[in-house]
Amino acid sequence: MARTVPAVSRAMDILELFLDTDAELSPREFATRLGLPRTTVFELVNTLVSRGYLKRVSAEPARYRLGVRVFQLGSVYSDRxxxxxxxxxxxxxxxxxxxxxxxxxxxxxxxxxxxxxxxxxxxxxxxxxxxxxxxxxxxxxxxxxxxxxxxxxxxxxxxxxxxxxxxxxxxxxxxxxxxxxxxxxxxxxxxxxxxxxxxxxxxxxxxxxxxxxxxxxxxxxxxxxxxxxxxxxxxxxxxxxxxxxxxxxxxxxxxxxxxxx
The missing domain is CATH 3.30.450.40 (GAF domain)
Incomplete structure (x- = not known):
């Protein structure tokens, strides 16, 4: 089997948490549900936000929902x-x-x-x-x-x-x-x-x-x-x-x- 990249897999795990919830999630919830260190979660979340896959909806406490980039990719897939x-x-x-x-x-x-x-x-x-x-x-x-x-x-x-x-x-x-x-x-x-x-x-x-x-x-x-x-x-x-x-x-x-x- 081809080697997978752990950081990419973890980022996908964060996005896929939204398959089972309509709610906004916090870094603490990401870390708890996935069993990841908070420092790792913060780095992954910041990267996903910068690429448009997550959107920060509140500052204190920080909460996130899916970003527009996910919708754009899904629309392309659906159209084809x-x-x-x-x-x-x-x-x-x-x-x-x-x-x-x-x-x-x-x-x-x-x-x-x-x-x-x-x-x-x-x-x-x-x-x-x-x-x-x-x-x-x-x-x-x-x-x-x-x-x-x-x-x-x-x-x-x-x-x-x-x-x-x-x-x-x-x-x-x-x-x-x-x-x-x-x-x-x-x-x-x-x-x-x-x-x-x-x-x-x-x-x-x-x-x-x-x-x-x-x-x-x-x-x-x-x-x-x-x-x-x-x-x-x-x-x-x-x-x-x-x-x-x-x-x-x-x-x-x-x-x-x-x-x-």
Missing amino acids: LDLAREGRAVAEDVAARCDETVHVAVLDGHHVVYIAKVDSTRSVRMVSAVGRRLPAHCTAVGKMLLAGLSPDAVRARLPEDEPLPAWTPNTITSVRRLERELEKIRIDGVAFDHGESHADVTCVSAPVFDHRSEAVAAISISVPTSRWDQKSDTAWVELVVEGAAQLSRQLGAVEHGDPPS
């Missing part, structure tokens, strides 16, 4: 961020580890749109395409994204008095049953599609968050049901959660708690 490109890169990594089809999708009304896809190299694989739209209620990615909405927002996207369209005999067609499943998904943190959009395909999905902690996409692994068993179930869940966390980090998200059990 491409969800489809980043999603494709993560999907390639996940697919390389499981050799199954991996999708990244976004919500569009009561449908999902696939923005990235990486195929399995196996002879039996899922037939789908980037840009394709499917009803959200019958896909793992769609149910995952619906679960990220409030119950009222979900209701607003679905027909009130009509059954949901059935794509296979396994598709959920009752709005009430869908709502119960979405509540379970909110608790579990992952969503499944057991032959609901394709009769012979099982999928598992996890949410992707952006820097505002909003679910902006979902990533899924799609596996022919003939290759799905209890052992692989656990492996696919762990892998899709890891992939979702990786893509979330690339979108600037703060870590979201513990993975689902």
Whole structure:
């Protein structure tokens, strides 16, 4: 591993303390939270202030908040961020580890749109395409994204008095049953599609968050049901959660708690 510079790491530690707080912080708080000598903290803070990464907001006692330079760098990163490109890169990594089809999708009304896809190299694989739209209620990615909405927002996207369209005999067609499943998904943190959009395909999905902690996409692994068993179930869940966390980090998200059990 390449050598790291301790002073730079400590300066980054100071800046990253603001990821977990909206408050202004003092040199004493920097030193206490990071276990650093006060003299070291003063030197680092003064350097960060001189470069615009911290701003002093009071003199006595001295308190600091993030400076405009952090905003400028974040804005440049955000402007150059491409969800489809980043999603494709993560999907390639996940697919390389499981050799199954991996999708990244976004919500569009009561449908999902696939923005990235990486195929399995196996002879039996899922037939789908980037840009394709499917009803959200019958896909793992769609149910995952619906679960990220409030119950009222979900209701607003679905027909009130009509059954949901059935794509296979396994598709959920009752709005009430869908709502119960979405509540379970909110608790579990992952969503499944057991032959609901394709009769012979099982999928598992996890949410992707952006820097505002909003679910902006979902990533899924799609596996022919003939290759799905209890052992692989656990492996696919762990892998899709890891992939979702990786893509979330690339979108600037703060870590979201513990993975689902």
